[in-house]
Amino acid sequence: MDLKAVLKNQNVLKKRSGYMWAMTATILWGLWYLPGSVLWVLDPFATMYGDIAVESGDVAALLVTAVLITAFNALAVVVVLTIWNGSLGKLGELKRTMREIHPCTKWFFAASIFGGPVAILGSFIAMGFVGAAFAAVAALLYPVVGTILANRWYGEKITKRALVGMFFMICGGIVIFGAGITGELGASVPLIGIIGGLMIPIGWGVEGAIAGKGLDVAEPDAALHLRFISETAIWWVIVIPILALVGFPMYTYALAFFDPLVMMVMFFAGLAFGYEYVCWYKSFPLIGIARAQGITILYVVVVVVALYLFFGSVPDSSLLIGGALGIAGAAVMFSEDVTEEESIRT
Amino acid sequence: MVQSEVALETYYSYWAGPMPAAEITWMVVILIISAFALWQARTFARKFM
Numbered sequence: 001m002d003l004k005a006v007l008k009n010q011n012v013l014k015k016r017s018g019y020m021w022a023m024t025a026t027i028l029w030g031l032w033y034l035p036g037s038v039l040w041v042l043d044p045f046a047t048m049y050g051d052i053a054v055e056s057g058d059v060a061a062l063l064v065t066a067v068l069i070t071a072f073n074a075l076a077v078v079v080v081l082t083i084w085n086g087s088l089g090k091l092g093e094l095k096r097t098m099r100e101i102h103p104c105t106k107w108f109f110a111a112s113i114f115g116g117p118v119a120i121l122g123s124f125i126a127m128g129f130v131g132a133a134f135a136a137v138a139a140l141l142y143p144v145v146g147t148i149l150a151n152r153w154y155g156e157k158i159t160k161r162a163l164v165g166m167f168f169m170i171c172g173g174i175v176i177f178g179a180g181i182t183g184e185l186g187a188s189v190p191l192i193g194i195i196g197g198l199m200i201p202i203g204w205g206v207e208g209a210i211a212g213k214g215l216d217v218a219e220p221d222a223a224l225h226l227r228f229i230s231e232t233a234i235w236w237v238i239v240i241p242i243l244a245l246v247g248f249p250m251y252t253y254a255l256a257f258f259d260p261l262v263m264m265v266m267f268f269a270g271l272a273f274g275y276e277y278v279c280w281y282k283s284f285p286l287i288g289i290a291r292a293q294g295i296t297i298l299y300v301v302v303v304v305v306a307l308y309l310f311f312g313s314v315p316d317s318s319l320l321i322g323g324a325l326g327i328a329g330a331a332v333m334f335s336e337d338v339t340e341e342e343s344i345r346t
Numbered sequence: 347m348v349q350s351e352v353a354l355e356t357y358y359s360y361w362a363g364p365m366p367a368a369e370i371t372w373m374v375v376i377l378i379i380s381a382f383a384l385w386q387a388r389t390f391a392r393k394f395m
Contacts, residue, residue: 312363
């Protein structure tokens with residue numbers, strides 16, 4: 001076999017691995033909603049929400065409790081990624097990436113700002129002020145932002161087939177949540193809810209594009225670990241102390257976290273979220289931002305199946321039609337002949 | 347903080363799906379997929395690194 005054929009084979013294998021990473025990320029993202037939902041009913045979060053709602057109202061209670069849950073979630077992700085990188089022998093690589101502030105760290109710190117306090121907080125704001133369906137549709141639009149940015153910023157190729165697949169997926173998302181949105185947007189929508197909704201696709205879309213740039217020079221496992229260390233620092237060093245200074249009892253409830261059940265549920269939330277994210281990051285350099293983000297919006301289908309199997313929530317027909325459209329979009333992307341494409345960039 | 351009775355009741359009421367022992371199997375599923383991801387990472391590193 002000549003060198004050209006060997007390189008071509010390796011290219012095909014890498015693309016297939018990229019699709020596998022994206023699919024693994026999709027499944028774990030969908031499963032994350034199980035612990036993510038039940039955390040809200042466990043103490044100290046349930047008590048915290050109730051106590052703050054009495055004094056400061058439901059909106060403040062929702063936001064402040066969301067911040068504490070997100071901060072513990074980020075911490076749990078740092079723990080599980082230490083296990084991941086430890087077992088892959090990449091903790092040394094993490095140290096090296098951290099020291100390289102100019103080419104590496106600045107990108108992943110920026111990615112953590114867009115992914116954490118912009119996208120995740122935006123989700124909670126949109127859910128609290130408008131509704132869950134609105135927040136979910138907004139999240140489904142993040143590949144559009146990521147794809148356009150990656151294309152304009154560093155010339156990532158978008159094939160016609162990838163565009164068609166993404167179109168199907170977005171249509172599926174709109175069908176799934178269309179009815180809910182119509183109901184939620186029937187009344188007057190507060191401006192802050194709209195801002196929260198815009199924060200989600202901008203946050204995750206920009207994070208993907210920034211991470212794609214940083215991954216030109218960094219190793220994905222170490223990069224993702226660094227991104228979550230940065231997010232954890234943002235929550236625990238900046239946001240939580242500010243909220244405590246403003247008068248919210250953040251530390252009282254944070255110290256009440258050490259109960260075996262809530263710690264176990266948080267560990268599994270961190271495991272699903274952390275490994276989902278690392279698979280997502282690993283797929284970027286192999287298949288590109290557009291395809292990786294397009295495939296992972298199929299998390300909606302996984303969420304529907306998981307909620308039915310574990311919570312007994314029965315999906316209605318719009319969910320099934322939307323899910324079918326999403327799967328059709330993924331099939332269009334998967335069936336693309338990747339053997340002729342030597343680079344994901346122009 | 348120990349979980350209150352209300353918190354525990356609400357927590358266990360969530361796991362009402364058709365999956366047998368849903369309150370335990372969700373963790374098993376996450377563990378299996380995570381272990382698969384880690385195995386995939388090790389295999390990928392062996393092939394390409």
